[in-house]
Every structure is written in structure tokens, then in C-alpha cells.
Amino acid sequence: MKNGRTQFSIDRTTGVPPFLQIVEQVKESLYTGKLSLGDYLPSISEVVRVSAINANTVMKAYRELETLGVAQALQGVGTIIIDLPKGANPILLDTYYSKFEALIIQARQDGLEWEPILHLASTVMREIKAKEKPL
């Protein structure tokens, strides 16, 4: 994420707390390579001015990223990316990108529509998640 081009957006209709939406957007930028280790997050005053998001929301999001060990606030300098989110090893991400890609291409060739594919993926994920979760 190069300086001055970062914009966060908040969608209140999803019910996801706004600060978490920013956290998610930063994570997504890390997964897709738009943001890398050593990059600075935009300053709070910049986000406030450019994206018209409340300063408290941005501060809360940056604090959350610190708690997750992803970012670190450097006094008077800014907030820097120091690590990738847990379970998001870049090599694994690369490997599984190709695996998913191949699988989805195959599903499309076999005649599955986009919606059922998406539905299937989320169902499988939900079911595995439910099994993993200790009750």
C-alpha cells in the first residue's frame, strides 16, 4: 500500500463493527500483496480527512492490529506493518491459491454456476469450523 492511496470504507449494513472492517481490509491488503511488511498504514488524520471515518474507529482498528501482532505504532512516525496475520503464511497462501484456482476452474468446466460454487465453499467451511470448535 503506497502512501496516500489507501482508503478504507465502512459498510454499516453488514453488521460487522466498523473497526473490524478496517482490520479486515488491512488483512486483505496483506493477503493480496497490496500491503507488505515494513509499509506504513495511513495516518489517522489522513484517514479521517480522506475517508470521513471517525478517528476513534481508526484508532481502535490500529490498536486491534497491534494486539494481533500485525502492526506496531511508532511514536511520532506512524503505524508500521511488522508481521502477517496468524495462519496466513505467504508461501501457503501462494500454494493454496493455485489449488483453489484449479479446483474452481474444474468445477466451472464441469458446468457448475458461480453461485452454487460459492454456496458449496461456505457450507464446507462452516461445517469444518463447527467440528473444529470445542463445545
Place this chain on the structure above:
Amino acid sequence: MIAISADRLSKKYKRNVALNLATFEIPKGSVAALVGKNGAGKSTLLHVLAGLAKVDSGHVTVNGSSPSQNSTWLSQIGFVDQVASLPSQYSLKKLSRLGSDLNTTWNDELLFQRSEQLEISPDRRVENLSGGQKHAVAVLLALAKEPAVVLLDEPLASLDPISRRTLLGIFLSHAYENASTILLSSHLVGDLERACDHIVLLSKGSVLLSHSIDEVVGAHFWVTNSHTTKALLDSLMVSPLECWIELDSKLLVCTSNAALVNQLDAKPAGLEEIVIARMTGSSLYRSSTNTTEAPN
């Protein structure tokens, strides 16, 4: 710290009730939204807070003291009415010179920077600006004296979506950089919810809700409106369950009880839906802390 505190404010215009025991507090540094139907008392409330109208009863504190015509207090308050009146022959440049003569603090550098952001030429006369631009100029002038508390009546109305976003960004920057408090009324809940951190919901002169927006959104859920759901809600004698509202074919539950939320298969609700449900919901039940069978 509390920037604005209103304690049981009541006011009548002849027989019309404008404010009815309105009570709320707004923390310092907050960007708060004042929301309510037309005629709910928003403008009256803002006039009271700005010292332009008196209440019949109740107590109000803004930035540490009661609203007055005291010049020290006034220098800390920025107020823009719903219909901003500016001298039509003046340009922003001229108005700024006037402002710097009349105020002890005046940030003209920031003023012109902001007008440029909004693409308003400082040389243009007020009479040649659009309605939305005129209002924006009035708001920029109110911010130029860097007040600790800013009160704005419908500052976003009649602005296009892009300028609205820009002006909101200007408000938020002002609040953040000066640690000042902003209370603005608007019908555009969609615009407010990203920018504001506090909501005051006014209905018929009373405050229905005055809370952090995060908390409000985090405590409201949609559940299916069925007999079993209602029976379940009825049977739960838990105090965290504050209320539920029936709207169309859905039920909006307000609760901080996470276990209940799981049990009901609840879906999160957006601020706009919550505001509409709170204002128009056809029936509102409130379960008390000790819900017991009514004696026959």
C-alpha cells in the same frame, strides 16, 4: 469529560411541546448525530444549546457552563442554523477578513484550504453560490474560529454526495485535530453512521436513545417473528434483555446477552434500520428485570 449535558429540558411554544424532559450527555471529542423526524425538536434543542433559546425548565451545560451571551463562552461555540444567513454581496475572502477582525482566534489558512477542497472560490460572492455551497461557507466560517463545541443544524442537506463526504471529512478532522466536540442534526443516517461515534435520537421532544453508535449497533439484532420466538423472549427472565420491537414481519431485539443472541439465531441490524424501528416500530415491549406471571 462531558462536553454537552442536558438534564430534563422542557420547552413549549404556546401549546406545542418542543422539548419534553430531554436528557442526554455527549462526551468531549465526540462527533455526535442528532436524529429525529421533522418536528421532533432538533432545531429547538440546538438553539437551546447555542444560547439562542431558553428552556422552561431543566438544566443545560455546554463546554463547562450554561449557554449565555458571554463573549468568552461564545468564542468557544460554533453554531450554524438550518438557514444560514450571510451578507450576499460578500465573498469568502471578505467574510474571512471580517471574521478575523471579530474573533480572537481565526485560522484563515485552514479556511481557504477547506474551501478549495470543496471547490468554492474565495473570490465568489455569496449570492453567486449554490444553496449547498452557501451553507458550506457558513460552516467553514464557524470552524475557522476553532471552537471547542460545534453545533450544526442540517449541515449536509442540499449538498451533492461528493461534497457531503468532503465536508464530513472536514468536520472529523476538526474534531480530531482540536479535540473538539461536534453535534450535528441530519436525516442522512447513512452518511452519519460512518462518521459519528454517538447518536442522540429525539422523538416528540424526548430523547429515545443517547449512546455510542458502536454499542447501539452491537446490541440490536433481527430475529424471525414467530410465536416460538416470542414465547422464548417471554420466558426469558433475564435483565440484559431490554426490549423488542415488532416491525413488519420481523422482530428487532435489543440485548447485550450473547447467549440469548446465539439461541435466537439473530442477525445483526444496521443503524438506519435501528433508527427507523425505534421511531416507527408498531409495538414495543419492555420486559422488566423480574418478569413474573401477572396475577389473574
